Structures are given as structure tokens and as C-alpha cells.
Amino acid sequence: MFSIVGDGFKTLFLQMHCQIGGGGPRLGPNSDVAAYRDFVLQNQALIDVPERGKCNRWASELRQEGNRLFLSRKFDDALAKFNESICAAEPGTEHLGMGFANRSAVYYEMDEYEYCLANIELAKRNHYPEKFAPKLEARELACRAKLDDGQSKGTTLNHSIGLNVSPNPKIPFIADGIVMKRYPGFGRGLAAEKDFQPGNIILEESPMLTLVGSRYNYCNNCAGSFQGCLIPCPGCTSAMYCSEECLGKDYRFWHRFECGLAEKLQNVMFGTMAMAPKRFFFGLTAFRDDIQEMMTYCEESTDSNDDPFVVDHTDQDQLEQFKVLHQTKLNPSMPELESVMRLSAATFYAIFMKHPLVKQLVTTDSQKDFMLRCIFDYIRKDTALSLDSNEVATCTTISTLSTISSLVNHSCDPNIIMHIRYGRIRFWVLRPIRKGDQIVASYGPTWWDPQPSYKSIFKCSCPVCDEGSNWSIHEEKLPAAVQEQLGVKIFGVNNPDIDQTNVLKHLHHFFTQYGYLHPNASFGPKLDVCKFLIIGLIHRGSFTLERAKVAAAQGLIN
Numbered sequence: 240m241f242s243i244v245g246d247g248f249k250t251l252f253l254q255m256h257c258q259i260g261g262g263g264p265r266l267g268p269n270s271d272v273a274a275y276r277d278f279v280l281q282n283q284a285l286i287d288v289p290e291r292g293k294c295n296r297w298a299s300e301l302r303q304e305g306n307r308l309f310l311s312r313k314f315d316d317a318l319a320k321f322n323e324s325i326c327a328a329e330p331g332t333e334h335l336g337m338g339f340a341n342r343s344a345v346y347y348e349m350d351e352y353e354y355c356l357a358n359i360e361l362a363k364r365n366h367y368p369e370k371f372a373p374k375l376e377a378r379e380l381a382c383r384a385k386l387d388d389g390q391s392k393g394t395t396l397n398h399s400i401g402l403n404v405s406p407n408p409k410i411p412f413i414a415d416g417i418v419m420k421r422y423p424g425f426g427r428g429l430a431a432e433k434d435f436q437p438g439n440i441i442l443e444e445s446p447m448l449t450l451v452g453s454r455y456n457y458c459n460n461c462a463g464s465f466q467g468c469l470i471p472c473p474g475c476t477s478a479m480y481c482s483e484e485c486l487g488k489d490y491r492f493w494h495r496f497e498c499g500l501a502e503k504l505q506n507v508m509f510g511t512m513a514m515a516p517k518r519f520f521f522g523l524t525a526f527r528d529d530i531q532e533m534m535t536y537c538e539e540s541t542d543s544n545d546d547p548f549v550v551d552h553t554d555q556d557q558l559e560q561f562k563v564l565h566q567t568k569l570n571p572s573m574p575e576l577e578s579v580m581r582l583s584a585a586t587f588y589a590i591f592m593k594h595p596l597v598k599q600l601v602t603t604d605s606q607k608d609f610m611l612r613c614i615f616d617y618i619r620k621d622t623a624l625s626l627d628s629n630e631v632a633t634c635t636t637i638s639t640l641s642t643i644s645s646l647v648n649h650s651c652d653p654n655i656i657m658h659i660r661y662g663r664i665r666f667w668v669l670r671p672i673r674k675g676d677q678i679v680a681s682y683g684p685t686w687w688d689p690q691p692s693y694k695s696i697f698k699c700s701c702p703v704c705d706e707g708s709n710w711s712i713h714e715e716k717l718p719a720a721v722q723e724q725l726g727v728k729i730f731g732v733n734n735p736d737i738d739q740t741n742v743l744k745h746l747h748h749f750f751t752q753y754g755y756l757h758p759n760a761s762f763g764p765k766l767d768v769c770k771f772l773i774i775g776l777i778h779r780g781s782f783t784l785e786r787a788k789v790a791a792a793q794g795l796i797n
């Protein structure tokens with residue numbers, strides 16, 4: 240789970256405990272969430288922080304900081320600073336153009352010429368000052384010369400990172416032959432109805448909702464992390480997007496409720512719990528802003544189907560997807576978080592009820608009560624349902640909520656690698672999956688890397704942790720032929736001259752051939768190698784795809 244906790248939330252939490260000691264209202268883990276709401280409404284002053292508006296002076300200061308980082312060749316940090324400056328710049332002023340131009344300079348130094356040209360274009364379209372135009376033109380010419388000289392980092396993939404097996408006809412982003420099943424001890428999960436082989440990519444889903452702690456490195460809609468292409472929300476300083484399409488979609492389903500409240504929301508954030516209001520407003524939008532209709536559906540359909548495989552995903556019907564997600568029956572037991580969840584729901588309620596649009600849509604007492612309870616219900620469910628990925632480079636956690644991928648359960652002996660980044664969730668088969676197997680990913684720990692510090696909100700029922708199962712690591716020595724093959728593969732992985740895609744192919748071939756010896760202790764490091772190779776391929780592949788998109792938009796390729 241996400242670890243960011245806002246200062247306002249901490250202050251409110253302390254105040255709640257002081258009041259208990261001082262004879263104030265007793266708010267305990269079982270108190271009704273309405274009592275928490277009343278407490279927050281009485282103490283609103285404690286969480287009220289001002290919003291930061293667009294300001295060119297601030298944009299200029301941020302650009303100077305970015306320039307210093309650029310000169311020290313800290314390019315990623317410089318990009319984040321320039322992004323912050325782009326967000327702060329007042330629309331229609333030269334400060335916006337200057338931010339994009341500075342970003343183009345970073346990309347030139349990183350030998351990312353397509354991204355550089357894209358930013359030069361953005362600078363020109365956004366009032367870049369005439370007096371500096373020769374500098375920008377010189378950079379553009381130099382960039383084109385580099386590309387003409389064949390110095391692009393590449394716009395074609397030599398290894399697909401998309402679904403590479405036949406898709407489900409109604410859900411094109413998941414392999415055919417996968418269904419939802421209920422598993423004792425796990426709840427819902429994904430089951431294979433046919434065999435899958437190592438190397439198969441069996442899911443490539445765009446998350447329905449995302450949550451990212453860092454505003455200036457990721458797209459506010461899809462959580463894509465292509466800093467070089469991010470454009471700002473024209474209305475606030477807190478959201479960036481990887482495309483006009485993401486900007487439009489996010490505005491419609493979420494950002495119109497969040498825009499102008501970002502600082503207040505950040506101040507009361509308690510990790511993944513911030514996903515809940517997002518889900519609520521996504522639902523409200525799917526119900527065409529008709530809170531009464533949404534309320535009637537949510538209150539009357541308590542026994543509806545929670546199997547997302549019944550929904551036809553080809554027509555991208557957000558209402559159907561919302562409905563099936565709403566039906567999730569998960570009710571995790573988290574006694575230590577009960578008060579926090581209630582307080583969190585109440586603070587979100589108090590903040591959103593000040594938004595003019597929310598005030599206009601949510602008017603009666605019963606509608607207000609529904610909004611409060613719905614956000615509380617989603618906080619509880621989404622804490623369990625969200626899938627998280629930790630980004631080491633930016634110290635950020637990306638949380639996602641989706642109809643299909645959120646069904647995947649954890650096992651310390653995973654058969655897939657789950658990768659969440661660049662606006663996509665991918666499931667990549669690691670070791671052979673047989674018809675009837677549950678498809679399981681690791682949420683963190685594995686048998687070869689148990690991660691003692693890992694804390695989970697559930698007691699793990701996977702075969703490795705379940706004392707009743709007969710799962711155990713085989714310590715016996717492997718046959719000579721296998722050992723020899725393992726040795727060769729390790730050599731291949733460490734050798735920079737060998738194409739990693741081929742090494743991955745060999746490793747997959749190895750597991751297909753000798754997978755029956757799993758879980759042998761000697762396999763652990765190889766599974767780890769597979770994991771890193773897969774992550775590396777997705778990383779490079781995603782950048783290549785993005786570079787190709789940027790190049791096509793520039794007319795550099797067809």
C-alpha cells in the first residue's frame with residue numbers, strides 16, 4: 240500500500256485523540272462514519288490549506304532550479320523541475336514556451352532527438368519569445384541532422400510487449416482461455432482454462448483508475464511516465480498528461496472534481512485511500528452526473544454479478560465496468576485501520592462538498608449521506624483491490640484499479656510477472672501454466688526473495704505460506720545436463736554482447752524443458768534474472784513505442 244500521509248490528516252488524527260481525552264465525542268473503530276463526518280466538519284480549519292494558482296514568477300524560479308540541475312547533468316531531476324515550471328506557468332504566456340524549450344534541451348543532451356523535436360514544437364506553439372528563436376532553431380537543425388545521420392535511439396520494436404496469444408473476443412486485452420474463479424482463502428481469482436507457456440503475454444490492460452504520489456513525473460490519467468511529453472492542466476498546477484486524449488478523459492471522469500482542490504486533497508491523503516473518491520466520481524460521471532440514479536443502482540443491486548468476464552469490454556462501456564467493480568464483495572479485516580478509513584472518508588467528504596460542481600450535483604441529505612458511505616465503502620474495498628507498483632527511481636508508488644487485472648491473487652511462487660508502468664498493466668508468463676492452474680503474481684515477496692519487511696493486509700494463503708500444503712523447495716542436486724544449461728544461461732545474461740531478447744528466449748526454453756523440477760533451490764536466481772530481463776524489455780519497448788508515436792506526430796516516420 241501507498242505510504243504517503245498528508246500533514247493535515249496527521250493533525251486531524253491527533254486532534255481526534257485529544258478530544259477523546261478531553262471529553263469530546265468518542266470516535267472509535269466502530270463508530271458510524273457520520274460521527275467522523277461531524278467531527279471533521281467541526282474541525283475543518285485544521286485541514287484548510289490554500290491552493291497554488293498559476294504564477295509566472297514561480298514558474299521562472301522553478302525553471303532556474305531546473306537549469307541548475309541540467310548543468311549538473313541530473314537530467315531526470317531537471318525534467319521534473321521543468322515540468323513543475325510548465326504547470327505553474329500562466330496559460331498564453333511565454334513562460335509556458337520557455338519550459339517546453341528547456342525540456343527540449345534536456346532531451347537533446349539525452350540523445351532523445353524525437354522527444355527534443357516534440358518539445359521544440361510545443362515551445363513554438365506556446366509563445367516562445369522571438370528574441371530566443373535562433374537558439375531554438377539551431378537546436379532543431381542539430382536534432383534533424385542527428386536523425387538524418389541515423390542517430391535515433393530507435394522507433395521499431397524487435398520484441399513485442401503486447402498480448403502475444405489469441406485474445407478473448409469480448410475482452411481484447413486478455414488471453415482467451417482465462418476465467419474468473421473463486422478460491423477458498425483467496426476470494427475471486429484468475430484461472431487458466433488452457434496451457435500457457437513462458438514468454439506468453441496474457442494481459443495488457445489500461446488501468447481503469449490510477450493513483451500516483453508524484454505529480455510531475457506521471458500522467459494524471461494513465462500514470463504513464465514519459466516526462467518528455469507531459470502537458471499541463473490549463474486550470475491548475477497539480478496535474479499533467481501524456482496526451483490531449485488523457486487530459487480530456489481525466490477531466491471528464493475525475494479532474495473536474497479535483498481541479499482547484501489538489502493541495503487540500505494532498506494534505507489529507509492517507510495512501511491508497513485516495514482512490515475511493517476517484518472511483519466515486521468515475522461512477523457519477525458514468526451515470527451522466529445523475530446522483531439519484533447512481534444511488535438507486537448502488538442501493539438496489541447488492542446481489543449483482545461481480546464477475547467482470549460477463550462484461551463486453553469491446554464497446555468500452557464505462558457504466559458496465561463501474562457496475563461490475565461496484566459489486567466486489569471484498570470486506571478485508573483491517574482492525575488497525577478502521578479509524579483511519581473512517582476519518583479518511585469523512586475528510587474527503589468535507590473537502591469535496593465545498594466544490595461548486597459537487598454542491599450542484601449532490602444536494603439532498605440522503606444524497607450527501609450516500610456519497611459519504613459510498614466513499615467509505617470504496618476505501619475499504621480498494622485498499623484490498625488496488626494493485627501497487629513501486630518505482631525505485633522516483634520513490635513513487637503507482638496504484639491501479641481495474642476490472643480484470645485487479646482479480647489477480649498473490650503467491651510467493653508466482654507463475655507470472657505482473658508489471659505496472661507506462662500506463663499499462665502486463666502479465667508475462669514466467670513458468671509453465673497448466674490448464675486448471677490459478678494465475679498468480681507476486682505482490683512483493685517470493686520464495687527466492689521473501690522480503691521480511693513486506694507487510695500485507697491479508698494473511699497469505701499461497702502454497703508457500705499455507706502450512707497445510709505440501710509445497711517445499713527441492714534441495715536435491717540437479718542432473719548434470721540441467722546444471723550445465725543453467726551455467727550457460729547465467730553467462731549469457733551477464734555478457735553485454737549477447738542480445739537480451741535471445742537470452743530471455745533461452746531462459747524461457749529452459750523453464751519449458753525443466754520446469755517439472757520446480758521449485759528447485761537453484762532455480763531462484765534464474766527466476767529473478769527472468770524478472771529483470773522482462774522488466775528491461777518492457778522499459779525499452781515502452782520508450783521505443785512512445786518515441787515512435789512522437790516521431791509519427793512530427794511526421795518523421797509514417
Ligand SMILES: C[S@@+](CC[C@H](N)C(=O)[O-])C[C@H]1O[C@@H](n2cnc3c(N)ncnc32)[C@H](O)[C@@H]1O
Nearest residue numbers: 425426427623624645646648649697699700701
Ligand atoms: C487484488 S485483490 C485480488 C482479487 C480478490 N481475491 C477478489 O476477490 O477480488 C487482492 C486481495 O485478494 C486477496 N488475496 C490475494 N492474494 C491472497 C493470498 N495469497 N492469500 C489470501 N488472500 C489473498 C486479499 O483479500 C487481497 O487483499
